[in-house]
Each structure stands twice: as structure tokens, then as C-alpha cells.
Amino acid sequence: MAGKAEKWIRFLRQYGPIARNDNMYDEHIRRSAARSKMKPLLFEHPKEKELLALFEPKASGRTSVILTGTAGDGKTHLCRIVWNKLGGSNEDWETDRVYFHIDTEIAGKETTVHIVRDLTGLPENGESGGFGTKTDLLEFFSHAIFDDDSNSVFLIAANDGQLVDTWARLNRSDDDVDNTGRLLEDLLFNNQQEKVGSRLKLFNLSRISSAELFDRSLDAFVNHEGWQFCYDEAESETALFGDNCPIRRNYELIKEDHVKNRLRDLLELCDHNEVHFSIRRLLLLLANSVLGFAGREAEGKKVNDRLLRAVDVPRVIASNQIAKASIYNNIFGGNLTRYRRKSLDIFNYLGRFRIGHETSNRFDNLLIYGHSDVELQKYFDQFLSNDPFYGADSTYLAAQEQYIEGDDESGEETEVFLELLVSQRRGLFFKIPDAMEDELSPWQLTVFSFAGEYLSKIVKKLRDGQRIEKGVLARLTRGLNRVFVGMLVSSDRELLLATGLSGSASKVSCILEDRVSVAKRMTECIEILGDETGFPILRVSLTEKIWVDLHLTLTRFEFLSRVADGVLPGSFSKECHEDILSFKSRILTASQQRREELGIEEDSMVFRLLELDELGHPFEEFVELGE
Structure with missing residues (x-):
């Protein structure tokens, strides 16, 4: 009979990249946990308290909620928590139903809470509570969020991309339906949670930092009681969780600072490359990191799904294949087939760092x-x-x-x-x-050789409320100048805005339109700020009211830094080059706006021709056209 340790490892594999992945649905993983008599990997979702507060008797008002995000962000999990909080039974929730409703008290008033745990799974026809069709329910929702006297509130879970498409298919001749569609587009596009005039909050769970979710996932993972079962039942050096067990070694390594902090750095860099990983994918990463095995078999026995089981451990040790279970390789999906690795976004994106393939x-x-x-x-x-x-x-x-x-x-x-x-x-x-x-x-x-500097000198400085070093700004300015002008400019104290005869996107732009000082001069300056979420912004300010922002992603920072050092990184240069030229075009437009506001008239017969000396320092010559 299998012990608790063996059952824990068997259950943990359900979170990994197995052929039949039970962690595709919150309900399935709970059923698997019940069969194994193991607790699932759980932690408090970052939005849990805020969400539950909206359904309290003492809430400030009655508000409907839409939970959106990618698959695996915890939408169904949060719906279930609200359902249980309101007194709904687990037996009802474990059914195949998609729509639920329950009467409760919110903000001191009797209220009916309608819960749709999967908008896509809601049947088009067939009764859902008192609603004959899906359209009836959604139209009722559209009226309820604009009716202050309505005694109904909704909690709807929907994956990214479903909301706008769903409302686009409804009859938009209904004013409330049309207004709801516009409202959802506005909230999603502008990354807002609510808007005055409606009783709706939108929680976009894919906007939550992957690094923050990793912290919570890792804490739940390493502190699960299943690991203590493994320690308690370890029988010998060559058995599960013995001194030579790779699963034990990987588990102990994932808790060490040099592994978990460096892995967190990678996930934070993904955040700053505008890549989000769901909770499901982070748990998959952790399970694969500890259980992964880069081989098909050990001692002639197949290692299913390339994830170790308790029975595999003695065979791996006996066949001297411990190194194939390396956590350092598993983190990047190195234990999986190339096809399987590419099909999972978390390994696909981590693979783009090229760790293991880049070297010196x-x-x-x-x-x-x-x-x-x-x-x-x-x-x-x-x-x-x-x-x-x-x-x-x-x-x-x-x-x-x-x-x-x-x-x-x-x-x-x-x-x-x-x-x-x-x-x-x-x-x-x-x-x-x-x-x-x-x-x-x-x-x-890695392919991002400036990534460590991006974290320490940009992200951390902004988080701590500190100013960015002048040297970093100078290098970025030099990189911008080289892209803007198309020549090896050495200047890093001012931004050169130049165009060519064919426009602002010319490969070589030698007609100088304007200069912007890096250091603050009157109302001019170039600085790196954090937006409302802390994301780095490169801002070029022309006046107190006129400025242009560029999201300073990791990729753009790396690109500009390499260009400033005289290297054109072909691996990602085309997209970045176009982004920077678009930034230049927006600055030129802002510069023209400034001249118009200040009443500065241009002499159309005089051009400033930009040239470089032997050291790359810019100087200008005035060229006057004859009449």
C-alpha cells in the first residue's frame, strides 16, 4: 500500500506537464486531491480580500464584478470562494452547472447574487436560473449595472478576449447593452477597474505581477505538508527522499536563495517585457522543476511524462542518471520534448532568454x-x-x-x-x-546582457523611490541618438531630433529639427519614471504640459544599451528599431506643438545640416536655399 509520501508525489505530478493535465480546471484538481486525500496547493489570491469585501453585508454599495484574465489566473477559484462565503454548498458547486444564484445581504439590502463561473461554458440555450437563454442573462446584467435600484449583482468569470466579442454579438440597439460593450472596451483598453456611472468593477487578473504570484505559489509549494511526509517516510539513501534522491535535492534547492531569487528575477523581467504567467503555469513550473527528468527510461523502465515518481527514484540512482533530473535544466523545460516545451508558454518565454545556449x-x-x-x-x-x-x-x-x-x-x-x-x-x-x-x-x-542592470539600476531604484543614475540615462540617450540620426553619434547630454529628405523614418536623418536637454533646463528634461503600476517610463519633457512617454521594457532597454555600445543586436533589432522610430515621430510632433504654442516661426528657406566630427560629436551647418 502506497504511503503518504508516494501519494504526495503522485498528486504533485498532476500540476506538472503531464499528458492528461488535471490542473486545467479548479474542480478537477480538487477532485484529484480528494481521491489522494491530499490538500491542494492553495494560497490567498492577491485580489481575494478586495473581491470578498464587495459581497459583505457592510459593503459600501452593491457592485457587479467581472473577473477576466488568461486561463489559469484563478477566476474559477475566486468564484468558488465567493459562493462558499455567501453560504453556497460545495455539493452544488461540484456539479457541471455554470450559472449559480443565491440570495444574501449586501450593503444592508437584500440582494440576489448571480455567478457565472465560465462565460464561454454558459450554454446559449437552456434555462439558467430564471433566464431562458444566455442572451437574456447578459442583457439583464447590462441593465442591472446601470440601474441603481436593481437588487441583483453579478460575478462573471471570462477569459481574455471573450468579453468584447461576446457583447459585440449581442443586440447593440439596446442602449444598456451598447453602453456595456463600450464600457468593457474602455476598462480593458485603459487598464481601469471601474468608471463613474456604472455599478461594475473589472478585475483583470492577467495584470497581476507574475513575480508576486510566484512568491505566493512558491510559499504554498515548499510549505505543503506533503514534503514532511517525504522526510518522515524516507527509508534509505537510494529510496524516495533519501540522501541521494534527486527529488529531495531539487526541493531543497528551490528553497535556497541563489535559486529562488534568480528564478524570481527571470519572472520579474518577464513582467517588464509585458509577459504574464498564470498561477496554473507557475505551479506547473514548480512541479516540473522538482520532478523533471530528461530521459525516457531508467534501468529499462519508462519514466512517464518525464516526471519522476517514487518508484523511479531507485532506478535513476542505480543507473547513474541523477544529473538528468537537474533542477537547473528542468526550470527551462529541458526535461521535456521540444514540441511539449514549445507548447507551454512559460517554457517558451523562459527559453527566449537563451540561457544554456548563450555563452562567452x-x-x-x-x-x-x-x-x-x-x-x-x-x-x-x-x-x-x-x-x-x-x-x-x-x-x-x-x-x-x-x-x-x-x-x-x-x-x-x-x-x-x-x-x-x-x-x-x-x-x-x-x-x-x-x-x-x-x-x-x-x-x-543570457541574450539580455544588461538585464541585471535593468533590475538593479531601473526597477529597484524606482521601487525604492530613488533617482536613476546619470550614467544610465546618458547611455540610453546615446542609443536613442544613434537610432534617431542613423549615425554613430557620441552625444549623450542632449537628444537630437533629426529627419531626412524622405521623412522622420529615414535610415540616415541629417536635417536637425530640435534638441532636447537631458539635464533639466527650463522645462526640458529626459528622465525615467514609474507609471501607476511601477513600470519604467522613459519620458521626454518639452514643457510642463507637453511630454512623450516610452514604455521602457527590458527588450527596449537592452536594444538601446547595445546600440549605445556600438552593437546592433539583430536578434530583436527590427521590432525595437521600429518602436524607437515611432517614439521619435511622436517627439517631433510634440516639438512642433511646442513651437506653435510659443509662437516660434520657422524659416522654411534655412536648414540645419547635422554632421559629426571624428569622435562622433555632432555639429550643425546652416544651409540657406536661394529664392
Whole structure:
């Protein structure tokens, strides 16, 4: 009979990238938990308290709520919590029904709460409470949110993209239906929660920081009672949760600062690249990180879904394949097939950092020759030799020696070693502590070599309310100038606004239209601010009322930083180049607006021709056209 530890591992696999993924629905994972007699991975949702407060007897008013976001953001979970809070039974909720209603007291008044836990799943026909069709229900909702005397409020869960499409298909000749459609478009487009004139709040759960959700997910994951079952039932070194168990090693590593903090950095960088991960995907990432195995079988027995079970552990240890369970590789879905990895957005986006594939001569010399290099040996020992699980084991050392000697005629062994290098580079990315970043920057192992600076000198500074260093602004300005002008400009104290004969998007723009000082001069300046959510904004201010903003995503920061250093990063240059030229066009328009407001007349017969000296410093020559 399986013990609690084995049952916990079996249940945990349900959160991972298995073929039949029960964590696709909140109800399914709860049923699986009930069968296993295990508690599901739960934590307080960031919007839970705010949502529940709207359905209290002492609420300030009666308000309908729409929960939207990507699949797995917790919409169904929150609906169930509200249903239970209002006195609804679990038995009713466990049915296949989509629509529920219950009478309660909200804001001191008797109120009927209508809950639609999945707008897509709501049948077009067939009775839903007192509503004959889906259209009837949605039209009633549209009237209720504009009627202050209505005794009905709604809680509706809908995935991104469904809301606007759903209301577009309704009869928009009804004023309330039409107004509801416009209201939803306005709230979604402007990232607002509510608007005066309606009794509706919209919670866009996909706007919640993935890094914040990761903190909560990780806390629930590592503190689940199932892990204590594993410790309590560990029988030997080669069994589940014994000293040599890779599952135990991965679980203990995910709790260590150097792993969880570096992983959180990656997720925060995704936030600042405008990429959101749902709770479901974060739990999948954690389960795969700990249970993943980059092999099809161990001792002739298949490892199903490439996720370890209790029975697999002794076989993996006996066959000397522990390194194939490396958490550093699993974090990026390295244990999965390429097709499966690409089909899961979280591994797809983490893969775009190219960790494991990006490298430098110094890092590869460390991994290949470090054991015999006087300068690099201390790093090799620290990060590889001293790691008995995922460092330089006998398999790695043998493949390394064969690679150095170059006697692999078929090339098969070389391919194996190159794959091992990918895993070791990923290990280095997590193992190198922050204190050593000046010696060995882990960000050099990614396609975003300025990512560490973006976090420490932009994101953290804004979060702490500190000013951005002048050197960072200067480099970004130099990068902007080189894109704006199309030449290797060295100037970083002022922004050069130039056009070409074919317009502002010319590859080389040598007709100077205006200059904007970086340092504050009168009302002019260039600065980096945080918007209402803390997202970095590069602002070019021309007057107190005229400015132009650019969302300073990680990708744009990396692009401008590399251009400023004289490198055009082809991997993402086209899209970024177009974004920056669009930014330039908007600044030129604002500059024209400033001249009009100040009453500055331009001499159409005189042009300022922009030229560079040998050091790239700009100067201008005036060219006057004859009549």
C-alpha cells in the first residue's frame, strides 16, 4: 500500500506537464486531491480580500464584478470562494452547472447574487436560473449595472478576449447593452477597474505581477505538508527522499536563495517585457522543476511524462542518471520534448532568454578547461566539482576529456557533451552569487546582457523611490541618438531630433529639427519614471504640459544599451528599431506643438545640416536655399 509520501508525489505530478493535465480546471484538481486525500496547493489570491469585501453585508454599495484574465489566473477559484462565503454548498458547486444564484445581504439590502463561473461554458440555450437563454442573462446584467435600484449583482468569470466579442454579438440597439460593450472596451483598453456611472468593477487578473504570484505559489509549494511526509517516510539513501534522491535535492534547492531569487528575477523581467504567467503555469513550473527528468527510461523502465515518481527514484540512482533530473535544466523545460516545451508558454518565454545556449569564451573555458586552468580552477571547483548532484560527475568528466582530445570521429559523443554544456551553463546562471557578478556576470549567459542592470539600476531604484543614475540615462540617450540620426553619434547630454529628405523614418536623418536637454533646463528634461503600476517610463519633457512617454521594457532597454555600445543586436533589432522610430515621430510632433504654442516661426528657406566630427560629436551647418 502506497504511503503518504508516494501519494504526495503522485498528486504533485498532476500540476506538472503531464499528458492528461488535471490542473486545467479548479474542480478537477480538487477532485484529484480528494481521491489522494491530499490538500491542494492553495494560497490567498492577491485580489481575494478586495473581491470578498464587495459581497459583505457592510459593503459600501452593491457592485457587479467581472473577473477576466488568461486561463489559469484563478477566476474559477475566486468564484468558488465567493459562493462558499455567501453560504453556497460545495455539493452544488461540484456539479457541471455554470450559472449559480443565491440570495444574501449586501450593503444592508437584500440582494440576489448571480455567478457565472465560465462565460464561454454558459450554454446559449437552456434555462439558467430564471433566464431562458444566455442572451437574456447578459442583457439583464447590462441593465442591472446601470440601474441603481436593481437588487441583483453579478460575478462573471471570462477569459481574455471573450468579453468584447461576446457583447459585440449581442443586440447593440439596446442602449444598456451598447453602453456595456463600450464600457468593457474602455476598462480593458485603459487598464481601469471601474468608471463613474456604472455599478461594475473589472478585475483583470492577467495584470497581476507574475513575480508576486510566484512568491505566493512558491510559499504554498515548499510549505505543503506533503514534503514532511517525504522526510518522515524516507527509508534509505537510494529510496524516495533519501540522501541521494534527486527529488529531495531539487526541493531543497528551490528553497535556497541563489535559486529562488534568480528564478524570481527571470519572472520579474518577464513582467517588464509585458509577459504574464498564470498561477496554473507557475505551479506547473514548480512541479516540473522538482520532478523533471530528461530521459525516457531508467534501468529499462519508462519514466512517464518525464516526471519522476517514487518508484523511479531507485532506478535513476542505480543507473547513474541523477544529473538528468537537474533542477537547473528542468526550470527551462529541458526535461521535456521540444514540441511539449514549445507548447507551454512559460517554457517558451523562459527559453527566449537563451540561457544554456548563450555563452562567452570565459564561461566555456571555465566549463571545458577549468579543471586544469590555474586562473579558472577555483571557479570550476566551486561550481562544478563541489556539486555532487549536478556538477562535474563521472559522465561529464569522461565526455569532457573525449571532447578535449577530439577523438570522436562520428560526432555523436561531441553532441552529447554539447548538451551537457547547456545544462552546466544553466547551472552556472543560478549558482553564481550576486557578490560575484563583477567577476562572472550570470547575465552574460543570457541574450539580455544588461538585464541585471535593468533590475538593479531601473526597477529597484524606482521601487525604492530613488533617482536613476546619470550614467544610465546618458547611455540610453546615446542609443536613442544613434537610432534617431542613423549615425554613430557620441552625444549623450542632449537628444537630437533629426529627419531626412524622405521623412522622420529615414535610415540616415541629417536635417536637425530640435534638441532636447537631458539635464533639466527650463522645462526640458529626459528622465525615467514609474507609471501607476511601477513600470519604467522613459519620458521626454518639452514643457510642463507637453511630454512623450516610452514604455521602457527590458527588450527596449537592452536594444538601446547595445546600440549605445556600438552593437546592433539583430536578434530583436527590427521590432525595437521600429518602436524607437515611432517614439521619435511622436517627439517631433510634440516639438512642433511646442513651437506653435510659443509662437516660434520657422524659416522654411534655412536648414540645419547635422554632421559629426571624428569622435562622433555632432555639429550643425546652416544651409540657406536661394529664392
